[in-house]
Amino acid sequence: MSFLALLLTLIFVLIPLILSKTLRLGLEKDTLIATVRSIIQLFAVGYVLQFIFESENMLYIFLMVTLMIGAATQNARKKGASIKGITWKLVLTFVVIEVLTQGILLGLQITPPTAQYIIPLSGMVIGNSMVLGILFLNRFTSEVASRREETELILSLGGTPKQAIQKSLLASIKASTIPTIESQKTIGLVQLPGMMSGQIIAGADPLKAVMFQLLILFLLLTTAIVTSIMLGFLSYPTKFTERMQMIE
Amino acid sequence: MEKQQAAIYLNSVTYRAGEKEILHEITGTFAKGKITSVIGPSGAGKTTLFRLCNGLLSPDSGRIQIDGRDILSLDPISLRRQVGIVLQQATMLEGSVRDNLALPLQLAGEDLSEEEAARIVQEVGLDTDILDRDSKSLSGGQKQKVSIARTLLNRPQILLLDEITSSLDRVSKQDIEKLILQINREYGTTVIWITHNLEQAKAVADQVWVMMTGEVVEAGTADLLDHPEKEAVKQFVKEEEA
Numbered sequence: 001m002s003f004l005a006l007l008l009t010l011i012f013v014l015i016p017l018i019l020s021k022t023l024r025l026g027l028e029k030d031t032l033i034a035t036v037r038s039i040i041q042l043f044a045v046g047y048v049l050q051f052i053f054e055s056e057n058m059l060y061i062f063l064m065v066t067l068m069i070g071a072a073t074q075n076a077r078k079k080g081a082s083i084k085g086i087t088w089k090l091v092l093t094f095v096v097i098e099v100l101t102q103g104i105l106l107g108l109q110i111t112p113p114t115a116q117y118i119i120p121l122s123g124m125v126i127g128n129s130m131v132l133g134i135l136f137l138n139r140f141t142s143e144v145a146s147r148r149e150e151t152e153l154i155l156s157l158g159g160t161p162k163q164a165i166q167k168s169l170l171a172s173i174k175a176s177t178i179p180t181i182e183s184q185k186t187i188g189l190v191q192l193p194g195m196m197s198g199q200i201i202a203g204a205d206p207l208k209a210v211m212f213q214l215l216i217l218f219l220l221l222t223t224a225i226v227t228s229i230m231l232g233f234l235s236y237p238t239k240f241t242e243r244m245q246m247i248e
Numbered sequence: 249m250e251k252q253q254a255a256i257y258l259n260s261v262t263y264r265a266g267e268k269e270i271l272h273e274i275t276g277t278f279a280k281g282k283i284t285s286v287i288g289p290s291g292a293g294k295t296t297l298f299r300l301c302n303g304l305l306s307p308d309s310g311r312i313q314i315d316g317r318d319i320l321s322l323d324p325i326s327l328r329r330q331v332g333i334v335l336q337q338a339t340m341l342e343g344s345v346r347d348n349l350a351l352p353l354q355l356a357g358e359d360l361s362e363e364e365a366a367r368i369v370q371e372v373g374l375d376t377d378i379l380d381r382d383s384k385s386l387s388g389g390q391k392q393k394v395s396i397a398r399t400l401l402n403r404p405q406i407l408l409l410d411e412i413t414s415s416l417d418r419v420s421k422q423d424i425e426k427l428i429l430q431i432n433r434e435y436g437t438t439v440i441w442i443t444h445n446l447e448q449a450k451a452v453a454d455q456v457w458v459m460m461t462g463e464v465v466e467a468g469t470a471d472l473l474d475h476p477e478k479e480a481v482k483q484f485v486k487e488e489e490a
Binding site: 149150152153154155156157158159160163241243244245246248 | 265305324325326337341355356398
């Protein structure tokens with residue numbers, strides 16, 4: 001894509017700006033901020049990636065992944081503000097997911113140990129884990145509130161906190177994991193996944209693109225279930241006191 | 249009442265919810281093997297007192313002893329099995345009556361036998377047909393009876409009943425009253441129950457506690473309601489009887 005062609009893509013920004021102005025939707029400022037931010041952020045990442053790919057230094061890869069985990073934690077922690085120590089719980093979850101997935105990919109030599117593979121795959125895994133984490137924390141907070149009577153009943157009968165909160169925990173894990181499983185059922189039928197589309201546009205063999213896309217999909221299944229389960233089991237004890245009482 | 253005869257002994261128990269003081273320096277005894285009615289207007293702190301005794305809450309200051317042992321020295325799980333509580337809302341879990349009755353045993357890693365299920369429903373005055381019914385389809389009175397049966401399956405030494413008859417019709421109320429007397433007489437269980445009904449409080453109790461604004465204003469034998477000493481209690485009795 002030439003620079004001129006890239007400039008011309010700004011037409012797709014002009015269209016919403018004109019429509020927003022005409023219909024007085026008030027979206028102009030946010031659209032402009034989003035446009036400028038995406039240009040700066042993506043170019044910055046592009047240059048950083050170019051530098052890392054060329055240097056092939058493991059330290060830079062490590063720093064890049066650390067940065068991703070930091071950003072994902074910062075984003076997700078707001079949703080879990082009611083959970084004590086949510087920051088380190090998120091960090092631990094993202095680290096475990098990253099080590100687990102990269103451990104399998106690199107250990108079994110499914111992907112080569114180069115920045116070109118590690119960084120984009122880590123980005124997808126941590127990004128999805130972050131979204132899953134937010135979904136889980138939202139659902140868990142509302143489940144705990146709506147099942148409060150039931151939870152207290154089980155405690156009052158001599159149940160442990162884990163027994164008392166089990167239904168809320170399982171319902172939240174299931175609810176946050178289902179969208180990932182459901183979206184995989186229709187993939188390729190409704191829309192082509194972003195990464196696969198990108199590879200095809202860049203001239204890759206469609207079948208090779210499909211194979212990589214499948215790798216990502218399966219990776220995200222593990223990411224989804226491990227994120228929800230880990231966050232769930234790390235979070236539920238914070239809802240109780242040492243005397244096994246529910247915290248208001 | 250001597251401390252050693254106490255099922256529950258409270259010494260200067262205070263509980264706050266945030267800035268608000270719900271219970272203020274409660275001191276008193278619930279006699280072992282007896283039935284005590286706790287009465288008082290809404291907001292008196294009666295339910296909070298029960299939740300403290302069952303260990304669902306902890307006091308901010310003061311001490312609670314169960315059968316002579318400080319509540320904090322007891323494991324919360326064994327405390328809650330020893331001091332059973334039936335909550336006002338009679339919460340039913342999804343599933344059948346049998347599933348609900350099996351809950352306390354399952355929590356302890358045991359199963360509810362068919363004989364035990366049949367025995368307990370009959371004991372609380374229900375037919376065994378009810379075991380397979382969806383718990384959500386029960387009437388208010390049935391739910392309360394199943395709640396009592398569920399708590400009884402833990403074989404508690406002390407049973408706390410939190411306004412379990414408030415939304416029931418006259419016949420169901422009488423059934424529950426009989427059941428309370430039966431549980432107390434057959435098993436020697438100490439029963440402490442909250443009621444708004446003064447007639448009930450007198451009829452089904454050896455002792456009465458009158459609570460107002462987080463304090464015990466009068467306590468004694470059940471006939472104290474006929475001759476209250478404190479002006480506030482006289483006023484309360486008058487209003488309730490009106």
